[in-house]
Amino acid sequence: MRHHAFVIEAEAEAGIAAARDWLARELGLAGRNNPDIVEFVYGLFSVEDARRVGAFAAQAPVAGEHKALVIAAGRAYHEAQNALLKLFEEPPEGTYLFLILPSLGGLLPTMRSRAAVLAGEHAPAPAVSEAARAFLAANAEKRSAVAKRLASGKDDDERRAHRDEALAIVNGIEAAAYARLHGKASAPVVALLKDVQAVRGYLHDRSAPVRLVLEHLALVAPKDLV
Numbered sequence: 001m002r003h004h005a006f007v008i009e010a011e012a013e014a015g016i017a018a019a020r021d022w023l024a025r026e027l028g029l030a031g032r033n034n035p036d037i038v039e040f041v042y043g044l045f046s047v048e049d050a051r052r053v054g055a056f057a058a059q060a061p062v063a064g065e066h067k068a069l070v071i072a073a074g075r076a077y078h079e080a081q082n083a084l085l086k087l088f089e090e091p092p093e094g095t096y097l098f099l100i101l102p103s104l105g106g107l108l109p110t111m112r113s114r115a116a117v118l119a120g121e122h123a124p125a126p127a128v129s130e131a132a133r134a135f136l137a138a139n140a141e142k143r144s145a146v147a148k149r150l151a152s153g154k155d156d157d158e159r160r161a162h163r164d165e166a167l168a169i170v171n172g173i174e175a176a177a178y179a180r181l182h183g184k185a186s187a188p189v190v191a192l193l194k195d196v197q198a199v200r201g202y203l204h205d206r207s208a209p210v211r212l213v214l215e216h217l218a219l220v221a222p223k224d225l226v
Contacts (some may be wrong), residue, residue: 003116005097006086007104012072015100018118019070023096027066036067044160045073050083057087057095065094071101074164075203081111088114101170105200124159128179128226131165131170135218136225143218151211166210167203170196173217176225188222195220 006022016039024030029037038056042049053069061067069115084099088111091097099115101107133188135146150166153159175195177189199213 003114004091004095005117006099007107007112007115008098008100008118009104010100015072015098016041016070019068019098019100021099023068024119025082025133025206026138027063027068027096029066030070032102035062035069036064038068038200039070039140040072042071042073043075043164045076045080047080047083049063050080050112053084054087057097062095066096067094068096068098070098070100074102075106075167076101077110085110085114089157102168103200104176105171105197106167108204128176129168129172131168132170132176133226135169135214136173136176136221136223139223140218144215147214147218149209151213163203163208163210166208166214169214170203170217171198173225174200180211180225192222192225194219 006019007019009017020030020032020037031037040049040053053071057069059067079094088097088099098118099111099116104112104117135143138146146169155164167177174193177193177196178187180189195217199216202208202213203210
């Protein structure tokens with residue numbers, strides 16, 4: 001049975017390219033200007049955005065019998081994911097859905113259960129962000145300063161941007177840890193991955209304890225990880 005809903009762990013551009021490749025290969029649905037491939041790119045995916053996606057999903061294909069909705073976001077609120085659950089569980093006939101996130105660590109179990117992970121040769125490996133590289137290369141004092149800075153903000157927009165940067169650091173640390181493993185067991189790296197997975201979920205909350213998360217990772221993440 002062919003899946004109709006997918007999640008991809010990648011940055012927006014790479015994830016969209018992976019979705020396009022799948023659509024062209026599996027459905028013959030190709031072309032950047034194809035009206036039956038609708039792409040949405042968000043920094044932060046909200047409930048309002050989820051409703052907009054749902055409205056597009058309800059429309060019939062324009063040129064053929066299939067259509068695809070490709071959603072790329074830097075971060076998705078849990079409430080927004082909940083708003084997509086029914087759509088991902090029962091897409092309209094002929095509709096294919098792709099949700100692209102830099103990391104699937106913040107994906108709700110209920111959402112993950114409704115979608116197949118597009119991975120391996122069809123999706124790129126997560127990259128280590130520049131923010132994560134700088135954080136890992138810094139000494140303890142500089143890491144603490146980053147944590148303090150990202151925990152503040154003069155308004156909602158700045159606080160949201162700081163939370164996104166914090167999430168990029170956390171996702172980058174995870175990507176670097178996986179790259180370090182190379183299929184080999186390493187107790188310190190495995191422990192770090194468990195820490196990342198335990199704390200990252202907090203950053204998907206509107207009242208994220210950014211400073212506590214980063215200060216914890218500042219203590220446990222080795223400087224030579226990248």
